Amino acid sequence: MLTANQIALIKASVPFLEEHGLELTTHFYRRMLEGNPELKSVFNQAHQMKGEQQMSLAVAVLAYAKNIENPAVLAGAVRRIAQKHCTIGIRPEQYAIVGRHLIASLGELLGEAATPELVDAWTAAYQQLADLLIATEQKIYDEQANVEGGWSSWRPMRVANRVEECRDVVSFYLEPADGGPLPAYAPGQYVSVRTFVKELGLVQPRQYTISQASGTGFIRITVKRIAGDTTPEGRMSNHLHKYLKTGDVIDVSAPTGDFTIDVKAEHPVVFIAAGIGITPMVPMIETLATENPLREVHFIYSTQNSETYPLRAEVERAVSGMPNAASAVFFTKPLEKDRIGVDYNAEGRISVDELRNFCQNPDADFYLCGPIPFMKSIAEALRSIGIIAPRIHSEAFGTGDWE
Numbered sequence: 001m002l003t004a005n006q007i008a009l010i011k012a013s014v015p016f017l018e019e020h021g022l023e024l025t026t027h028f029y030r031r032m033l034e035g036n037p038e039l040k041s042v043f044n045q046a047h048q049m050k051g052e053q054q055m056s057l058a059v060a061v062l063a064y065a066k067n068i069e070n071p072a073v074l075a076g077a078v079r080r081i082a083q084k085h086c087t088i089g090i091r092p093e094q095y096a097i098v099g100r101h102l103i104a105s106l107g108e109l110l111g112e113a114a115t116p117e118l119v120d121a122w123t124a125a126y127q128q129l130a131d132l133l134i135a136t137e138q139k140i141y142d143e144q145a146n147v148e149g150g151w152s153s154w155r156p157m158r159v160a161n162r163v164e165e166c167r168d169v170v171s172f173y174l175e176p177a178d179g180g181p182l183p184a185y186a187p188g189q190y191v192s193v194r195t196f197v198k199e200l201g202l203v204q205p206r207q208y209t210i211s212q213a214s215g216t217g218f219i220r221i222t223v224k225r226i227a228g229d230t231t232p233e234g235r236m237s238n239h240l241h242k243y244l245k246t247g248d249v250i251d252v253s254a255p256t257g258d259f260t261i262d263v264k265a266e267h268p269v270v271f272i273a274a275g276i277g278i279t280p281m282v283p284m285i286e287t288l289a290t291e292n293p294l295r296e297v298h299f300i301y302s303t304q305n306s307e308t309y310p311l312r313a314e315v316e317r318a319v320s321g322m323p324n325a326a327s328a329v330f331f332t333k334p335l336e337k338d339r340i341g342v343d344y345n346a347e348g349r350i351s352v353d354e355l356r357n358f359c360q361n362p363d364a365d366f367y368l369c370g371p372i373p374f375m376k377s378i379a380e381a382l383r384s385i386g387i388i389a390p391r392i393h394s395e396a397f398g399t400g401d402w403e
């Protein structure tokens with residue numbers, strides 16, 4: 001429990017964090033990764049290089065300081081962070097290392113302003129948050145391990161099959177190397193995979209959506225090769241495309257994530273995806289097609305053309321099996337061979353007018369996944385036609401921050 005004085009000191013830190021939060025977390029990560037280089041394998045180095053992890057932590061620390069009197073309001077964020085931590089195998093003892101470097105960083109940045117009382121207050125506040133995260137993560141690890149076929153932390157999986165889906169997109173069908181069963185997972189959930197990335201000289205984790213409904217005996221991930229070998233975010237996807245072959249073994253976390261759908265509900269559902277953002281939508285539609293086939297479903301998808309449309313056959317199969325389902329596919333750069341009415345329904349990006357056509361029912365739920373600028377513009381368009389925020393669900397890959 002923090003004392004009233006400690007709470008006051010944390011709240012008084014808010015202006016400093018607003019101004020210098022990013023500086024603090026950048027200093028902290030640099031300090032920690034220099035002192036404990038083994039942790040480079042725990043953190044996504046692409047997010048580190050782009051400063052996304054630093055920004056994400058700065059936002060979290062500020063939110064925590066602002067809500068120090070009532071951290072319960074951060075329960076949703078705490079759960080999301082804990083889920084992510086569980087997919088990269090974070091252990092309680094690592095919190096002590098993080099705490100030591102974070103508090104030292106605060107002292108180094110504040111200089112003489114870091115009074116013993118302030119340092120004590122932040123040490124206590126950090127411990128309170130660490131305890132909450134550790135307890136939440138233990139609960140998630142227990143839940144993951146205690147379901148049939150479940151496990152916690154990493155499990156070696158063999159690549160049973162590798163399928164080239166379309167240009168720059170490959171699916172990997174993963175099965176437990178121990179020959180055991182897999183747990184059921186919810187459509188839309190994701191896993192982390194962990195492997196040694198030659199070009200980085202490091203073991204690295206990355207998150208990928210499971211791109212197929214549960215119950216096939218595999219965890220399928222569908223990976224788009226991003227940019228070139230030289231960009232930090234492209235390293236893992238390029239590595240997997242180049243080196244991960246049928247028969248290889250890779251570490252995989254237990255499935256997790258809250259971007260899922262209430263399969264049994266009766267109200268309409270509208271999926272709006274772009275590019276590789278199609279991956280969580282596929283298991284959702286597949287699951288609806290088998291478990292609630294009469295549901296009203298709209299699938300709205302934007303991609304460049306037929307050569308950049310992964311998992312098309314799966315979507316078309318699921319949609320054609322549901323009498324109240326319809327799809328609208330937008331090609332922004334159709335090829336000569338692409339036939340309107342067959343391969344796609346309209347040319348160009350998804351517009352507000354188009355969205356209006358699909359979204360007549362205020363009870364509908366909307367699921368968004370695509371490049372961040374795409375999600376921003378679609379969420380804004382939905383709000384402009386009166387869709388309320390709780391009806392808009394989204395999945396941001398990476399650190400999870402996008403709004």
Ligand SMILES: NC(=O)C1=CN([C@@H]2O[C@H](COP(=O)(O)OP(=O)(O)OC[C@H]3O[C@@H](n4cnc5c(N)ncnc54)[C@H](OP(=O)(O)O)[C@@H]3O)[C@@H](O)[C@H]2O)C=CC1
Pocket residue numbers: 224226274275276277302303304308331332333349350369370371372373374375377395396397398
């Ligand atoms: N939820 C997430 O966090 C996701 C993140 N990404 C990331 O985004 C990047 C690109 O993904 P990729 O699959 O290659 O996407 P693409 O660049 O192939 O774009 C997919 C489609 O989205 C359209 N689009 C892009 N931006 C907008 C926008 N602001 N408004 C409307 N339509 C838009 C594109 O149109 P046009 O051809 O006109 O640009 C294209 O038709 C990757 O780095 C990927 O990791 C991708 C998917 C999900």
